[in-house]
Amino acid sequence: MELKMDRDALTLFLRRDFAQVAEDFAVERADAGGVTLRLRVAERHLRPGGTVSGPSMFGLADVALYLAILSRLGPVSLAVTTNSSMDFMRKPVAGRDVLAEARLLKLGRVLAVGDALLFSEGEAAPVARASMTYAIPPGAVDGGRAG
Amino acid sequence: MELKMDRDALTLFLRRDFAQVAEDFAVERADAGGVTLRLRVAERHLRPGGTVSGPSMFGLADVALYLAILSRLGPVSLAVTTNSSMDFMRKPVAGRDVLAEARLLKLGRVLAVGDALLFSEGEAAPVARASMTYAIPPGAVDGGRAG
Amino acid sequence: MELKMDRDALTLFLRRDFAQVAEDFAVERADAGGVTLRLRVAERHLRPGGTVSGPSMFGLADVALYLAILSRLGPVSLAVTTNSSMDFMRKPVAGRDVLAEARLLKLGRVLAVGDALLFSEGEAAPVARASMTYAIPPGAVDGGRAG
């Protein structure tokens, strides 16, 4: 499938339309396979004890998959998260950024579905797994299959 | 089941042990039926457009159920979120606090499970639904049933 | 909200349109609060050891919520399950039917969301929790709100 927004275009989009959280994230990769998004871990993302908080990991997975949808649809869309499921499997390594490897599994006319694995930078075993569903606004997908 | 921490005790716990997020929340109710937690919505909880963000709703549900577990086990425990599932059903009303009505469905020796409905204050239809699972540290539940 | 199909109408629908599984289920209740559906537990629903299998509990929750949607929309609709999340919390009691208490949380023009608690008959503690999302075919909901 054709890519309508690449890494630079997604980065620009984040800065302009998500100014409140743009400095939290860096787009590392955007290609046919999906999007890699970095959470630049700072004090505000931590829980007591120094580990990255659940809401911060939720936000990372959500923005990563949102950008994966935009990379296919272009900047016009306004996808809305309708469902999320996450497994928190390991404690993130203190003092390290967290990376989300996100892939789209379906881009329908009505719903988009994708999943992501989250890793502490440099580690092979994922800290979390996320799957997310988005409602796509009418008309955003040309010639998409139903559902 | 006996309540080991009431509304005042949970409020004190939040202030002392979760100082970073304590001002975000107010414990409205803690009884045998569960916990009601208020998210005091402020600028930092909003997405572009003025609606409460997904990570903020995730955090609200997570803290509400965490407090529901503490109300039964007392302040010694260190439960860890292992799974979450959320449905985002309606747009929160702008400028209103969000309330989570949380209930414990299981408090085992190893796992605790609960769910919550989230409402914009004053509205009858929920904005979101959440279910959460927590791993309970060994020894925290006396005489609990397995699993 | 008005009920377009009551307990008798849903029972008839099951027999006519879901003949393959109709004998597995009995509609115990259908009202504004939702649907109670009974799984008549038989040998084919059991796992080794005699407990009700996961797929049987999945099917019970799915049919219960499907009927809850039909009770509001009438028999014309063809809702499709798009997401499910389940927590299996306790071992079902051997030799007992399982009852699902299902409620609709949202009936939008595009998506319906509901959840259910599953109980071994006569027990107060639930064996499982389920939440389900359905895609609603275009035009099935008159005057429904978006999403």
Place this chain on the structure above:
Amino acid sequence: MELKMDRDALTLFLRRDFAQVAEDFAVERADAGGVTLRLRVAERHLRPGGTVSGPSMFGLADVALYLAILSRLGPVSLAVTTNSSMDFMRKPVAGRDVLAEARLLKLGRVLAVGDALLFSEGEAAPVARASMTYAIPPGAVDGGRAG
């Protein structure tokens, strides 16, 4: 990680310990990357209209990940499903078997987590996505890390 049961050993286990469902499934692959399990689609797996039913897909994903755990732990364990999350994304192709590609993401002392993609045989786009959590009985994992 070492494989304690290969494809033949898992096939034998299914026949002996899961006789009720063994003929539904064929183990196509079992290696360090995970397990591929085939659902031999028959009349009893279908919904009205001829598509594979939700409970059948749930069962396929559940057995595939259960076998992936056994391949690591050996036949002694009795893992119990505690959570499942599934996205149903496309209608399975009529008259085709369904294959689950399952991978373990975590094998802890207490919990195992994995996910799977389900495909109609010969198709590139998945019909469903599943993630599953299992409680591991005490002592089954030697030297496993906590949680």
